[in-house]
Amino acid sequence: MTDPRPADSRPVVPRIAAERLPELLRSMPKAELHIHIEGSLEPELIFALAARNGVALPYPDVDSLRRAYAFTNLQSFLDIYYAGASVLLREQDFYDMAQAYFRRAAADKVVCAEIFFDPQTHTARGVAMQVVIDGLHRACVDAKKDFGIDASLILCFLRHLSEEDAFATLEAAKPYLDRIIGVGLDSSELGHPPEKFARVFAQCRELGLHVVAHAGEEGPPAYIHAALDVLHAERIDHGVQAIHDPALMDRLARERIPLTVCPLSNQKLCVFPNLADHNIGALLAAGLAVTINSDDPAYFGGYMNDNFLQTFAATGLDSDAAYQLSRNAFEGSFADAATKQRYIDLLDETFLAFAH
Numbered sequence: 001m002t003d004p005r006p007a008d009s010r011p012v013v014p015r016i017a018a019e020r021l022p023e024l025l026r027s028m029p030k031a032e033l034h035i036h037i038e039g040s041l042e043p044e045l046i047f048a049l050a051a052r053n054g055v056a057l058p059y060p061d062v063d064s065l066r067r068a069y070a071f072t073n074l075q076s077f078l079d080i081y082y083a084g085a086s087v088l089l090r091e092q093d094f095y096d097m098a099q100a101y102f103r104r105a106a107a108d109k110v111v112c113a114e115i116f117f118d119p120q121t122h123t124a125r126g127v128a129m130q131v132v133i134d135g136l137h138r139a140c141v142d143a144k145k146d147f148g149i150d151a152s153l154i155l156c157f158l159r160h161l162s163e164e165d166a167f168a169t170l171e172a173a174k175p176y177l178d179r180i181i182g183v184g185l186d187s188s189e190l191g192h193p194p195e196k197f198a199r200v201f202a203q204c205r206e207l208g209l210h211v212v213a214h215a216g217e218e219g220p221p222a223y224i225h226a227a228l229d230v231l232h233a234e235r236i237d238h239g240v241q242a243i244h245d246p247a248l249m250d251r252l253a254r255e256r257i258p259l260t261v262c263p264l265s266n267q268k269l270c271v272f273p274n275l276a277d278h279n280i281g282a283l284l285a286a287g288l289a290v291t292i293n294s295d296d297p298a299y300f301g302g303y304m305n306d307n308f309l310q311t312f313a314a315t316g317l318d319s320d321a322a323y324q325l326s327r328n329a330f331e332g333s334f335a336d337a338a339t340k341q342r343y344i345d346l347l348d349e350t351f352l353a354f355a356h
């Protein structure tokens with residue numbers, strides 16, 4: 001069998017026949033680097049938690065809530081996403097939400113999950129930072145025990161809120177920084193460029209936290225430049241608008257900056273008209289360190305395997321791309337070098353098993 005890939009550091013992995021691709025995509029080990037845990041809250045759990053906590057919802061039942069999931073852009077989603085999160089009040093609620101995600105992720109062969117959470121969505125409703133972090137952290141510890149998933153937490157600042165609010169959030173999180181691997185930036189992108197949070201992120205870096213940021217989901221390439229140059233983001237969440245800036249594309253490829261791309265999210269929020277129009281193939285072909293992720297799986301119609309299977313079916317990506325996407329995620333994770341190698345060995349073993 002000939003291997004068409006360039007003779008760089010990549011190992012020789014066998015190409016898998018197209019008819020076995022769905023099975024390969026389902027069974028290969030994965031890292032999920034872009035998942036908002038509040039976006040994993042399924043309508044059934046929203047209603048169960050609302051009943052448990054005596055929270056009134058503006059929808060009579062699960063089906064009518066689900067019918068409201070017809071989004072036209074990022075903001076139309078965020079409005080419903082923040083409303084859904086209003087049922088989360090107690091430590092056990094955060095635990096139950098995260099545990100449900102880990103159960104689904106394990107079924108999709110996720111072995112490493114770096115989870116975003118939005119504390120301001122909760123502290124603004126009077127829920128203490130400790131309640132949020134205690135529940136999520138306990139679920140992360142049990143994820144290893146129950147599902148074999150290495151799970152860690154990334155605190156996201158809401159960019160539609162002020163710098164002052166972000167600083168207050170960082171202050172409230174300081175007693176718990178040993179349970180957080182990094183910080184991110186999410187919520188409404190347009191009109192809220194990364195520069196707004198330059199000083200907050202500078203302090204986060206001084207505290208030894210990893211830094212990621214949403215940029216170039218709906219916003220222009222300039223926001224990706226700013227995430228890299230001003231916030232010193234180590235990964236770009238989404239980043240698909242980089243395609244409009246050739247110099248930026250060169251830089252992202254040269255520096256191997258991971259892009260945590262979320263195809264079903266992009267489809268549901270009308271970033272691309274159809275999945276078949278997604279630019280993931282072009283980003284990969286340009287040598288960018290692209291990964292596939294679910295973003296807000298309960299709202300966008302799919303978890304990791306749905307994202308992989310539907311994207312490959314719609315765009316015609318092959319098994320070489322599958323290998324590269326999974327490997328990019330392991331290399332782009334914040335795991336230590338030995339753990340990354342263990343993940344990559346697992347990936348290689350899967351491909352070798354499929355070749356026989």
Ligand code: HPA
Pocket residue numbers: 036039074081186187188189214217265295296
């Ligand atoms: O896709 C997203 N973009 C920005 N903020 C978010 N918060 C949850 N999901 C998203």
Ligand SMILES: [Zn+2]
Pocket residue numbers: 034036186214237295
């Ligand atoms: Zn996101």
